[in-house]
Amino acid sequence: MSPKERILEKTLILFHQRGYNATGINQIIEEAKVAKASFYQHFKSKEDLCVAFLNERHSYWFKQLEQFTSKEKEPKTKVLTSFDFLIFMNEKENFRGCSFLNILSEIPSDNTKILSVLQSHKQDLRVYFQNIIVDKLLSDHIYLLFESCIIESQLFKSNQLIEQSKEIIQTLLA
Amino acid sequence: MSPKERILEKTLILFHQRGYNATGINQIIEEAKVAKASFYQHFKSKEDLCVAFLNERHSYWFKQLEQFTSKEKEPKTKVLTSFDFLIFMNEKENFRGCSFLNILSEIPSDNTKILSVLQSHKQDLRVYFQNIIVDKLLSDHIYLLFESCIIESQLFKSNQLIEQSKEIIQTLLA
DNA sequence: AAAAAAACAGACAAGTCTGTCTGTTTGTTT
């Protein structure tokens, strides 16, 4: 495993688990067992690493979502299973929420470089629901519920509102 | 105006505008024109200031919301006006989103002291909608849409999804 | 007016952070 891979592997864990600002370069290179000079050979700055992290997280997260819901073909069950995926991820990752939304709160609002990466991730999620539900107002409706489920379960460290959202969706897609 | 008041006044602006971690004690006391020793006379730590800030922000935000929606008596229009309040605040505060959710992303997830303040703020918001809409599943539904509206407008620096949510609510409360 | 309390300025400690640099060692390619 190359140094660059080792860095990304540890970054994936640390940035998500402890956040962007709370995770130092020194901690990353120590855990990845990479020399500092080597780190800066591959990433020109911490911001650069952040973009790389977000791209990694993007593929990782979507791959998992697709996998988790791949067996479902009916729109309604596919949507409901997507919400189950949130529960699955919360258990797996201790209610740490969404890396993209977390970083949104950590960067200055004029950082367009990172902001655009965050935006396109969420845009892709929006499209994910549009591909399941043809009605655009309805698919956005579900996207919004999905987003708040992520946030609320992080805040309350509970899946309760996800379960409740599933009930809501039962009636929406009746 | 006392030093403590001047500190809270500036903190209210800085923590919301630039975030918790990005705002230093030194910057606060400089802008508030307060000596450092005086600061630590009133607040025993930055975390202590954070709690005070959240309490201030809580009253400030709810007072504004109540005021903005006080003229509306019908449940439906009161809810819709609440969403207009988000637009109003976005324009006023440059799409900085919710201080409570922002700080949620900035603190370590085991900081129960601050976490409980965040939780009770959102609990109050949930109750706010429960007082308008008797049906609990429906009021939570609206609460969830409200929450994602805050997040999404911060992310996309746009009120588009708020307007769309208003359309959704039109049909929900038909 | 005298005494007590509060706020002042600002140095300082001890730690953090990112990013640069020097020089050595390892691994690969020719």
Add this chain to the structure above:
DNA sequence: AAACAAACAGACAGACTTGTCTGTTTTTTT
């Protein structure tokens, strides 16, 4: 084997951070 490239360890600069402490000045209370 010689030459090149990559990774290594780790010191260092420079700038931050929170929080403490000293001593002076201002304000309030008695």
